[in-house]
Amino acid sequence: MSNAEGPQSSPRQEKAWGGVFREPTDRRVELFSESVSFDRRLADDDIDGSIAHARMLADCGLMTVHEADSIAHVLEEIRGEIHAGRFEYSVSKEDIHLHIESALTARLGDTGRKLHTARSRNDQVATDLRLFCRRAIDRLDHGLAELQQAFLGFAEREQGLVIPAYTHMRRAQPVLAGHQLLAWCEKFARDRDRLADCRKRTNVLPLGSGAVAGSSLPIDRDHVREALGFDAVAANSLDGASDRDFACELAFVIALSMVHLSQWAEEWILYSTQEFGFLKLPEGFCTGSSIMPQKINPDVLELIRGKSARAIGNVQALLVLLKGLPTAYNRDLQEDKETLFDSIDTLEAALGVAAPLVAGTSFDRERIAATIEQGHLDATSLMEALIAQGVPQRTAHETVGRLVRLAMTRGVALADLADEEFSGEYAGWNAGLRGALGASRAVERMASFGSTAPASVAEQIAGWRRRLGAAATP
Numbered sequence: 001m002s003n004a005e006g007p008q009s010s011p012r013q014e015k016a017w018g019g020v021f022r023e024p025t026d027r028r029v030e031l032f033s034e035s036v037s038f039d040r041r042l043a044d045d046d047i048d049g050s051i052a053h054a055r056m057l058a059d060c061g062l063m064t065v066h067e068a069d070s071i072a073h074v075l076e077e078i079r080g081e082i083h084a085g086r087f088e089y090s091v092s093k094e095d096i097h098l099h100i101e102s103a104l105t106a107r108l109g110d111t112g113r114k115l116h117t118a119r120s121r122n123d124q125v126a127t128d129l130r131l132f133c134r135r136a137i138d139r140l141d142h143g144l145a146e147l148q149q150a151f152l153g154f155a156e157r158e159q160g161l162v163i164p165a166y167t168h169m170r171r172a173q174p175v176l177a178g179h180q181l182l183a184w185c186e187k188f189a190r191d192r193d194r195l196a197d198c199r200k201r202t203n204v205l206p207l208g209s210g211a212v213a214g215s216s217l218p219i220d221r222d223h224v225r226e227a228l229g230f231d232a233v234a235a236n237s238l239d240g241a242s243d244r245d246f247a248c249e250l251a252f253v254i255a256l257s258m259v260h261l262s263q264w265a266e267e268w269i270l271y272s273t274q275e276f277g278f279l280k281l282p283e284g285f286c287t288g289s290s291i292m293p294q295k296i297n298p299d300v301l302e303l304i305r306g307k308s309a310r311a312i313g314n315v316q317a318l319l320v321l322l323k324g325l326p327t328a329y330n331r332d333l334q335e336d337k338e339t340l341f342d343s344i345d346t347l348e349a350a351l352g353v354a355a356p357l358v359a360g361t362s363f364d365r366e367r368i369a370a371t372i373e374q375g376h377l378d379a380t381s382l383m384e385a386l387i388a389q390g391v392p393q394r395t396a397h398e399t400v401g402r403l404v405r406l407a408m409t410r411g412v413a414l415a416d417l418a419d420e421e422f423s424g425e426y427a428g429w430n431a432g433l434r435g436a437l438g439a440s441r442a443v444e445r446m447a448s449f450g451s452t453a454p455a456s457v458a459e460q461i462a463g464w465r466r467r468l469g470a471a472a473t474p
């Protein structure tokens with residue numbers, strides 16, 4: 001470009017890598033390739049990493065302890081300025097790593113110029129991103145635990161309430177409300193397990209991999225590992241500086257968590273409609289309509305459901321970003337951050353409103369009780385009672401099917417049928433079989449492990465209390 005050296009361009013000597021260049025960087029390239037507008041979020045991790053690196057360099061005789069002390073001191077000063085919003089950013093310095101290093105060098109001169117010894121931005125950014133993800137994983141785990149607490153608290157409040165469970169969105173069998181609520185705890189527990197597993201592979205130190213081949217200087221990578229709390233040191237420098245598997249894994253774990261949240265949101269949107277009338281959402285978590293004065297809308301749940309789309313898309317974006325990359329660092333990798341940050345922010349924000357929304361929601365017990373005997377929720381219970389008397393399952397199924405048809409025709413519940421009507425379909429009928437009828441009895445008769453039986457639900461509640469600790473939500 002003819003105007004590449006125009007007044008718009010930054011002088012090459014400003015660049016950390018300017019030595020070999022005869023022409024300044026085109027301003028348009030600076031704008032196109034900068035990442036400081038988003039990777040400034042790595043500032044704390046970058047400073048932590050640099051301090052650990054400087055201390056290691058001193059320990060290995062590559063700078064003096066005094067120099068490492070001054071570097072650490074000035075880096076903390078810079079951290080303070082960044083936190084206070086007093087730090088100046090400029091696209092000509094590309095990314096947060098170069099910003100911090102150049103601020104350091106501006107204050108410390110040659111001492112600052114030693115910090116990048118045996119380090120490349122490739123292993124530096126990989127380290128920063130892992131530190132960032134590690135902190136994010138711990139926050140997300142905490143957020144998921146708080147959401148579990150909220151579901152557990154709700155389950156405890158609603159002991160004894162029987163609600164319909166649906167399959168195919170058709171009334172299926174009666175369950176305890178607590179059983180339904182604790183199903184969400186299970187899903188979020190698996191999400192937390194996946195986070196913990198992903199954390200293991202995230203918590204590996206790339207620093208010391210250099211750009212691609214390591215370093216000829218006598219560095220001690222284990223020193224840095226220990227200082228930064230990593231479990232292991234990346235064993236291969238090519239892989240170490242470029243591995244982003246942990247980012248994909250985290251994005252996936254987040255996407256699946258968001259899918260769980262989205263399913264929950266969908267269910268509660270339905271359950272809180274006037275048509276279902278099961279749930280009363282807290283008004284502080286609903287919004288209104290600018291034209292229809294009567295509306296109280298579940299926008300928070302809708303947005304959680306909607307935002308899951310971004311988290312799902314981000315997994316694909318990361319996988320596609322990586323699929324064409326040859327071994328080692330390529331600048332494409334700079335594109336990992338906005339995607340990953342967006343996933344982390346999305347889940348964190350969703351969890352921040354989901355837990356208090358759950359804590360503030362209640363069931364409309366009267367409304368549920370008024371309709372619980374609709375839909376023949378006890379049909380399976382009756383069928384199993386026949387099976388227990390020796391009737392083959394297929395026969396029992398057919399028999400109860402005919403009884404349900406009869407009840408449907410008369411517009412009544414199974415329990416409303418007369419003994420003669422039962423014995424008309426099943427010769428072995430006896431009044432004792434009535435014990436299988438009615439939603440509450442159907443629940444009480446459950447016996448299998450993990451079922452909705454009151455004892456099973458009580459055990460689940462106790463188990464979750466043990467696992468999650470004392471109640472934290474209001």
Ligand code: ARG
Pocket residue numbers: 035039095121122125331333334335
């Ligand atoms: N901003 C870059 C990134 O996020 C840092 C690494 C740049 N390395 C390089 N060789 N240009 O990936």
